[in-house]
Amino acid sequence: MSAHTKIAVLLSTYNGEKFLGEQLDSLLAQSHKNFILVVRDDGSLDRTVSILESYVRDHSERIRLLPSDGENMGASAGFAFLVDYVLKNKESMGLSSTYMMFCDQDDTWYPQKIEKLLEAMLATEADNDSAIPIIVHSDLEVVSEQNTVIAKSLISYQGLEIERNNFPNLVISNLVTGCTALINESLAEKALPIPENAIMHDWWLALVATAFGKLVYLDIPLVQYRQHGNNTIGAKEFTKxxxxxxxxxxxxxxxxxxxxxxxxxxxxxxxxx
Known part of the structure; x- marks a missing residue:
């Protein structure tokens, strides 16, 4: 069933010309081909938009580039806008049950990322009420700008205690990295509107999922998280x-x-x- 399930991948870009092509190529190389990439640029001043437009020309059936007036909303508000857009336009994108993933412009995805997360989501929905809010996320591999491996596991690198991913602990500290996450339609509807005071969209989604539904963690890296000077939130090594x-x-x-x-x-x- 998972091979027939179409999902939406959400990408908010901003001055991402340096690594954007690598990320887009990794999306197009996914083992699960049934997805649509929904992109909004957040006021880039470099070649980001022209790069996106070139990929749209070659893959128009797979990529939807939304018009932008150049407004800079920021990462959290930008992704919140995209979630709302997909919910309102799912029929025109061929989505039945609306599953969404979040994509950062400077990472790369393992080829089986969509496949693995979607399998876990469908299994979780089958074991529970499919109407409950669910988020599935995974570990990441940390790499440098030159793709040199810094750490095989971001969870270990940062000294995170993934077993503490319950609601009381998530109120204080986020353990979900948005670029690893897959959410179902119930979570998207429950989480919107994301408040302006939410620190990041992924943190807010994790809070809503643990309060009203389920959070599922896959203990495997499915993303190469690129550590560089322009990260919105960087990976810092845990030291005792x-x-x-x-x-x-x-x-x-x-x-x-x-x-x-x-x-x-x-x-x-x-x-x-």
Whole structure:
């Protein structure tokens, strides 16, 4: 059944000329061919749009480039716009059950990424009520600008405890990387509108999924996550700290919340409205 299931891949671009071609080529090389790439450019000043237009000319049946007035919405708002667009235009794109994946312009996908995530999604829906919100995500391989492997597993590299991916923990810290995620239509409908105070779209989607449905993790890397100076959110290596350092850190945190904690608190407040 999975081979006949059409999905939408969402891509928000911004000044991505350097690596965009590699990412688009990796999408076109997917083992699961039944997808449509929906792209909105976020006001690029380089050759990004011309690169997209060249791929549209060669693959018009597979890529839909949305018109843009040059407005820069930012990553989270840009992807939220795309989710809403797909829900409103799914029939014209040949989508029945609307499954969506998120694509970053500077990564590359393993050839079986769509296939593996979709199999997991369909199996999860078969074992549960298919109307519940579901997000499926995976690990990533971290690479340099030159595609040199930095870490085979981003989860291990960052010292993340993936078993803590429940709602109370996700309120404080996100464990879902958007470029690895596949969501179903129920989650998309439940999560919209994504609040302006949401830190990132993937974090908000993970919160909604764990609160009202299911979050599924595949312990395999399906994306080469490119680490470079222009990442919206980069991968930082986890290093163990001493007990003394941790004690000092807790005292500092107790005195004055940092900017990130304030943002987390605001996002949590939005969720409970």
């Amino acid at each position: 700290v001493s007990v003394v350092s941790m004690s000092l850190w807790r005292r500092i945190q107790a005195r004055k919340p940092n900017e990130h904690l304030i943002e987390v608190s605001i996002q949590a407040a939005e969720f409970y409205r």
